[in-house]
Amino acid sequence: MKLDSLIPAPLRRPAKPGEGDGARGPAPADLKTTPPERPSDAARLGERAKETPSDVLAWVDQRTAASGFLTGMLFRKVPKGTNWFYTLGSATLFAFIVQATTGVFLAMFYTPSTTQAYASIAHINNDVFLGQFVHGMHKWGSSVMVILIFLHMGRTFFFGAYKYPRELNWVIGVVLLILTMTMAFTGYLLPFDQRSFWASVVGININGTGPVLGPYLSDFLRAGPELGATTLSRFYAIHMLLVPGAIIALIGAHMYLVVKLGTTAPPWVHAGKPKNAEPLAQLDASANGSDG
Amino acid sequence: MADEADKRNGTEGGSPAERLQPDPPGYFEGESMTRRRAFTVAAQGLGGIAGAAIVLPAVGFAVAPIFHRGKERWEAVGPVGDFVEDTYRQVVFTETESIGDAGKVTAYVRKSSKQLGEEPGQIVAVSNRCAHLGCPVRFVEAAGNFICPCHGGVYDFQGKRIGGPPVRPLDHFQARVRNGQVELGPRYSVTSQLEPVRARDPGEFTGGVWEYLYPPRPSTFPPPSGG
Numbered sequence: 001m002k003l004d005s006l007i008p009a010p011l012r013r014p015a016k017p018g019e020g021d022g023a024r025g026p027a028p029a030d031l032k033t034t035p036p037e038r039p040s041d042a043a044r045l046g047e048r049a050k051e052t053p054s055d056v057l058a059w060v061d062q063r064t065a066a067s068g069f070l071t072g073m074l075f076r077k078v079p080k081g082t083n084w085f086y087t088l089g090s091a092t093l094f095a096f097i098v099q100a101t102t103g104v105f106l107a108m109f110y111t112p113s114t115t116q117a118y119a120s121i122a123h124i125n126n127d128v129f130l131g132q133f134v135h136g137m138h139k140w141g142s143s144v145m146v147i148l149i150f151l152h153m154g155r156t157f158f159f160g161a162y163k164y165p166r167e168l169n170w171v172i173g174v175v176l177l178i179l180t181m182t183m184a185f186t187g188y189l190l191p192f193d194q195r196s197f198w199a200s201v202v203g204i205n206i207n208g209t210g211p212v213l214g215p216y217l218s219d220f221l222r223a224g225p226e227l228g229a230t231t232l233s234r235f236y237a238i239h240m241l242l243v244p245g246a247i248i249a250l251i252g253a254h255m256y257l258v259v260k261l262g263t264t265a266p267p268w269v270h271a272g273k274p275k276n277a278e279p280l281a282q283l284d285a286s287a288n289g290s291d292g
Numbered sequence: 293m294a295d296e297a298d299k300r301n302g303t304e305g306g307s308p309a310e311r312l313q314p315d316p317p318g319y320f321e322g323e324s325m326t327r328r329r330a331f332t333v334a335a336q337g338l339g340g341i342a343g344a345a346i347v348l349p350a351v352g353f354a355v356a357p358i359f360h361r362g363k364e365r366w367e368a369v370g371p372v373g374d375f376v377e378d379t380y381r382q383v384v385f386t387e388t389e390s391i392g393d394a395g396k397v398t399a400y401v402r403k404s405s406k407q408l409g410e411e412p413g414q415i416v417a418v419s420n421r422c423a424h425l426g427c428p429v430r431f432v433e434a435a436g437n438f439i440c441p442c443h444g445g446v447y448d449f450q451g452k453r454i455g456g457p458p459v460r461p462l463d464h465f466q467a468r469v470r471n472g473q474v475e476l477g478p479r480y481s482v483t484s485q486l487e488p489v490r491a492r493d494p495g496e497f498t499g500g501v502w503e504y505l506y507p508p509r510p511s512t513f514p515p516p517s518g519g
Contacts, residue, residue, distance in 0.1 A: 114390075114391040114392060114394055115391070115392050192394075197394060198426075198427065201425075201426045201427075202425040202426055202427070202442075204493075205425045205426045205493050205494045205495045206425065206495065208493040208494075208495055208496060208506075209495040209496060211505040211506065212504075212505060212506075212507065214496070214506065215492070215493060215496060215506055215507060215508075215509050216358055216509065218493050219357065219358045219509050219511050220354070220355060220357070220358055222357075223357040224357050224360070224362070224388075224511055225361075225362075225491065225509065225511040225512055226387060226388045226395075227388075227394070228388045228390075228391050228394075228395065229390055229391045230357065
C-alpha cells in the first residue's frame, strides 16, 4: 500500500499538472477480457474501514474549509539555502510548550503561600513520583528557552530577516523576549527559598532605581513597601495567568506572519534569474516598439 | 460612504432607480446625524462603558497597594541597659507580619554617642539592609564598619557609605523607650548628612534633587522629624 493513501485526500499534496492517476486510479489495461472481481463482504467492510479517517476529515473540512489553509501552510515554499539555523524559532516554541506542560503539572502540587510554598516544592522534589524530574525540566527549561530566544534573535539579525516587510514580526519577537524575561523573573521567587527570596529583593530594587516611576513600580511588584505574602501571590498570578496568555497570543501572531510573509534566504544565497525569463534586451525592444 | 448616500436619497443621486428610493426611516430635513451613525456611536459608546466597567476596577485592584500604608508597628527588643554607646547590639524583630521568618529584619542598635556629635540620650537603630540592592550587611567589630557580602559596600560606624557601590547611608528604624524597654518602629532613610527622610528602596539616592527623582512613596511612614 502506498504511504500517500494514508493521508486524507483533503490534506494530500496537490498533484502537478500532467501527473497523478486521476480520481479513481489507473484504469485496468484489459477491462474487457478479465472482468473485475467482486470483492467479498469482509473485504468491502475493510475497504470502508480504511476510508473512515478520510471520511471524518472530509466531514470536518466541509464544515470548516480548513484544508486550504492547512495545505497552504504545510506545503509552502521555502527559499533555497534554508538550513538548520532556521529551526531555532521552532526550538524556542518547543521549549515554551515544555514549560507550559511541566508548569501545569507543577501547579497541581504547588501552594502559593509564603508559609507553605517552600514545603510544597520540597514535597514535589522528594515525595511526588517523578516530581524532581518535572521540576527540573521546568527549572532548566526556562534557561534553555532564554538561550534559544537569543540564538533565534541572532539568526534573524545576522541573516537580515528583520528587514521589510518583516519589521512587525521583529517587534512582536522583542515583546515576546520581554515577556519571557518577565516569566523568568516571576518564576524565580516561587520556590521561596533563600536564593529566590534575595534574588527577587535585588531584582525589585533594580526596578526601583528607575527615576520617578521606579519607586512606584517597586511598590506595584511587591504590593506594598516590603516583600511579603501578597508579593508571592502576585508573582504567582503574573507567572501563571497573565503572561502565559499574552505569550500564546503573540506566538500565534508571530507564526501567522511567518507563514504569511514566508522566510528569507540566507544572505549568501543570491537571487538568480528566473529559468524561463526572456533576455532583458528583448523585453526592452518590445517595450520600445509598443511605445513607438 | 453609506451615510452620504443615505442623506442624498430622495433628493439627488445618479441613476433613476436610486432617485426613486424612499428616504431612510426616521429621516427629516436638516438632520445633523443619520440614524445609522447615531446607532454606531451609541453602540461603540456603550461597549466602551462596559469595557471600562470591567477594566478599571481590575487595574485599581492591582495598583491599590501602592497607595496603601500599613499600620504603624512597634516592637520591644530589650531593656535600655543592654545597649551601649561604643558598639552595636544585633536585634531581630518583625517588620512585615504574617509571612513568617521572611518578614523579620535585623537592626544594629546602640545609644547615641556624644563623641560623634550626636544628640545624647537617643537610641540609634541601623538597618542591616544594604543601600545598594538590599543584601544583608554585617557589622564587623574589629573594623568598626558595616560590610556587605554581595557587591562590597562598606559603611562607617554611623552607617555612612565609605566604599563600594551603595548610593546613600544605611537606613534607620525609629526608636523609643517605653517602660525601660527599647522599642523599634518604622523604617526611614537618611541623606548623606544623616538627615531623616521617608524610607526609600535600596539603590535610590536621597537628598537634594534626588528627593524629586525618587519621590517618597505613599506606602512609607513619615520620618521622625522634618524631612
